[in-house]
Amino acid sequence: MKYINKSIFLLVFGALAACTYDFPEPQVNEPTAGSADFSKIISVGNSLTAGFMDGALYNRGQENSFAVILAEQARAVGGGDFNVPSINSTNGFFQMGPQGPLGRLVLTVNPQTGATGPAPIGAGDIPTDFTGDKSNLNNFGVPGITLLTALIPQTGGPASPQNPAYNRLYERFASNPGTSTVIGDAAAALADGGTFFTFWLGNNDVLGYATGGASNPAILTSDEDFQQRLGSALGALLQASPEAKGAVANVPSLAVLPYFTLVPWNALPLAQAQADQANAGYAQYNGGLALARNGGLITAEEEELRQIQFQAGQNGFVMADESLTDLSGLGIPSLRMSNPSDRATLPLAQALGQVVGGNPALIRGISFPVEDQFVLTIQEQAEVNQKITAFNGIISAAVQANNDRLVLVDVNDLLNRVLQGQVSSGGVGLTASIVPPTGGFSLDGVHPNARAHAFVANHFIDAINAKWGANIPKANPNNYIGNDLPR
Structure with missing residues (x-):
């Protein structure tokens, strides 16, 4: 409901007469951009920004990432089009099967045991090149990238055993595969009239190590490298458009991820x-x-x-x-x-x-x-938690160093509150599980589903509104689908 307050202004025209007019003041809930400009938003990140869900990048996931939802809500305050490098696949690609590519995960019931669990939906699609206008993209989310691979051209190919940085999901829309970089492409888009950006990188600098059971220390980013790479990436975006403002998200705790809780210690x-x-x-x-x-x-x-x-x-x-x-x-x-500690x-x-x-x-x-x-193990969990704390401290310091142009979005706090059962919309909670209808994670146990992405988008909106006096309307998370019921 909107409320209108009225004030009386006296306008004097010469010395002939005085007339009184009623003028409505701005509506309390009127959308406004405040001191920010959302006419061209650029989003930079990994799978979370891309809309990767259920173990795959597929149409529904892309269309319901927090970045897309945020841009849609920003239309009310002057936001423009938000173009994504469409994967053009209903099921996406989860893995290769005996008969070819398998698509995203769905909940299925095992006919022998009656157990319900994730399994590939069936046929999927090998990712193909993006055939749209690469120069007009707004979403530069690439599943699997770290701060390092966002900054180096090898990420765009060519594929070879000697190039572990290669990422097909970047190559498919890279401006110049093998030469361009994710950060470079995003910075170019910002330089071309960009006014605002979201930045959410750093998760994969620790996530890959954790999901691999902390068995490969070589892939865990050092604090020094993280700080240097974060500075390079944020610096490139800030310099690309000197007036653009940005929202920077931090790294969530891994304790909230069903990936680490679905299999009990006594299984x-x-x-x-x-x-x-x-x-x-x-x-x-x-x-x-x-x-x-x-x-x-x-x-x-x-x-x-x-x-x-x-x-x-x-x-x-x-x-x-x-x-x-x-x-x-x-x-x-x-x-x-x-x-129980494992x-x-x-x-x-x-x-x-x-x-x-x-x-x-x-x-x-x-x-x-x-x-x-x-x-x-409990020792490895402590190591991962210490690393996330260190990374988040570095992210916070980088945002504070550019306090006039950046705001921190504490997604770590949001998901910790989800874990504690403190997050809901319209009386319907969001839980740290994959179980519909309230489960907030997609069936891979790592990535949020569409409903949770709406909560994340609203968390961005809260931070942006508070920082720049904006009033971007928030999305209704209950309008977004969670996980499908078992088949």
């Missing part, structure tokens, strides 16, 4: 006979731990942690843990069973309890330990 069901057989196989191992403890090589607490003992029902799984005392000199591997990654759902290498004697999680890439 291994065993019958009594299976448990007995497995325990017989670890009798010698457990005996060796007792000898190591008696010899003063490990404490009683570590011996207890490393003991492997199965029972009928739900069990933890056997896993490798490099943080354990090295007893390899005694022929004792660094193994233990998972416990976070399994979503791919373990398909790998746990399966035969390894075609050898029926090797069962992952029982006779074959779950590998490092499938689990985050």
